[in-house]
Amino acid sequence: MINDLSAETIYNALNEVMDPEIPVVSLVEMGIIRHVAVKDSAVTVTMTPTFSGCPALIEMQTLIRDKVRELGADNVHVETAIAPPWSSDWITDEGRRKLKQFGLAPPQAHGGNVVMTFFDPVACPRCDGTDTTLKNSFGSTLCRAIWYCNSCQDAFEQFKSL
Amino acid sequence: MEPQLQQALINRLLAVADDELILGHRNAEWTGHAPILEEDIALANIAQDELGHAVLLYGIVADLGGDDADTLAMFRDADAFRNVQLVELPKGDWAFTMVRQFLYDAYELALHQRLRESAFRPIADASAKILQEEIYHLRHSHAWVERLGLGTSESNRRMQAALDTLWPYVGQLFVESADAEILVKADYFPALASVQAHWEQIVIPHLEASGLVVPDTAPIDAPRTVHTAHLDALLADMQLVARSDPEATW
Numbered sequence: 001m002i003n004d005l006s007a008e009t010i011y012n013a014l015n016e017v018m019d020p021e022i023p024v025v026s027l028v029e030m031g032i033i034r035h036v037a038v039k040d041s042a043v044t045v046t047m048t049p050t051f052s053g054c055p056a057l058i059e060m061q062t063l064i065r066d067k068v069r070e071l072g073a074d075n076v077h078v079e080t081a082i083a084p085p086w087s088s089d090w091i092t093d094e095g096r097r098k099l100k101q102f103g104l105a106p107p108q109a110h111g112g113n114v115v116m117t118f119f120d121p122v123a124c125p126r127c128d129g130t131d132t133t134l135k136n137s138f139g140s141t142l143c144r145a146i147w148y149c150n151s152c153q154d155a156f157e158q159f160k161s162l
Numbered sequence: 163m164e165p166q167l168q169q170a171l172i173n174r175l176l177a178v179a180d181d182e183l184i185l186g187h188r189n190a191e192w193t194g195h196a197p198i199l200e201e202d203i204a205l206a207n208i209a210q211d212e213l214g215h216a217v218l219l220y221g222i223v224a225d226l227g228g229d230d231a232d233t234l235a236m237f238r239d240a241d242a243f244r245n246v247q248l249v250e251l252p253k254g255d256w257a258f259t260m261v262r263q264f265l266y267d268a269y270e271l272a273l274h275q276r277l278r279e280s281a282f283r284p285i286a287d288a289s290a291k292i293l294q295e296e297i298y299h300l301r302h303s304h305a306w307v308e309r310l311g312l313g314t315s316e317s318n319r320r321m322q323a324a325l326d327t328l329w330p331y332v333g334q335l336f337v338e339s340a341d342a343e344i345l346v347k348a349d350y351f352p353a354l355a356s357v358q359a360h361w362e363q364i365v366i367p368h369l370e371a372s373g374l375v376v377p378d379t380a381p382i383d384a385p386r387t388v389h390t391a392h393l394d395a396l397l398a399d400m401q402l403v404a405r406s407d408p409e410a411t412w
């Protein structure tokens with residue numbers, strides 16, 4: 001069975017593995033899965049963590065390993081690469097759509113210069129209005145910031161630009 | 163790698179990583195105690211980021227033949243730690259924590275902007291990652307220095323008192339160790355004088371614009387291997403669980 005297993009099949013299967021902290025978006029859509037290689041029946045999946053202190057890292061490695069084993073591979077390595085560092089620009093359009101649906105405003109695109117986003121308003125995921133105020137750069141997880149929508153008069157969370 | 167260079171590199175990485183670990187622990191002490199809920203969350207996040215940075219750097223030490231991150235964090239005694247005394251001082255009041263954090267965040271930013279160019283690739287890679295997160299830390303502490311420095315006479319008084327206490331300790335961040343030259347020559351670490359120059363550009367104008375007087379006290383004269391009694395107390399607390407059952411798996 002392993003002989004039929006292509007990197008593409010594995011990659012597509014990993015699109016079913018959800019981010020433990022945002023269970024509607026997959027690790028592929030988050031841009032966390034960087035590379036899949038199959039060589040002599042050994043599978044190597046390379047992932048890049050979002051934040052260096054991410055507590056879900058080991059959980060993600062386990063989920064990836066279990067998923068690839070489900071496909072029939074026994075020899076599975078999950079490698080962590082920190083270079084280049086993960087960028088929120090790597091989240092796919094589909095991933096951004098799902099984040100918003102989940103109630104998390106997607107990160108602003110920054111092209112490598114995050115400081116530029118510090119001056120942009122973030123659209124409210126409920127009403128799309130941009131009359132919003134940053135309340136806290138830090139939120140309920142390392143990757144979230146807390147905003148307030150002046151139109152809805154309610155708080156919302158954003159996935160931080162990184 | 164030359165054994166002498168390797169040992170100097172390990173010592174220096176431990177210095178940078180230990181600063182992160184110890185300050186991360188101090189910041190975590192605010193969990194459940196910060197003046198407002200949002201800051202409770204912010205300090206917990208920052209503490210977690212700093213632990214993440216320490217793990218990255220300890221990982222490089224392990225790859226160079228040192229112990230792994232858990233052993234380095236949980237099973238060394240105070241005299242083996244290389245953190246500056248700045249980060250081991252008790253958390254004090256909110257002004258003390260915010261001034262210390264600002265001075266340290268600016269140092270981290272200045273240091274890692276140089277380390278991102280290190281000729282030792284694992285350091286350059288780790289620094290690029292650390293910088294991504296550090297910009298959020300500096301923005302946070304930068305805003306608090308302004309808010310409290312220009313707040314009430316009481317908040318300004320507390321900020322100035324914190325700054326006066328902390329200033330001699332900050333100087334220790336920029337004192338070169340005896341084996342620094344070999345690291346600078348290899349382009350693995352920058353000369354700390356250049357980091358200090360950049361740090362002063364970030365720190366001094368902002369302190370002054372925030373209504374604070376920059377002290378001119380000399381740095382404490384202590385190598386990074388000499389610690390206050392505060393570190394023993396901190397380690398006794400931090401290492402208690404890991405040491406009570408070293409064989410436990412988590």
Ligand SMILES: [Zn+2]
Pocket residue numbers: 124125126127128129149150151152153
């Ligand atoms: Zn709204």
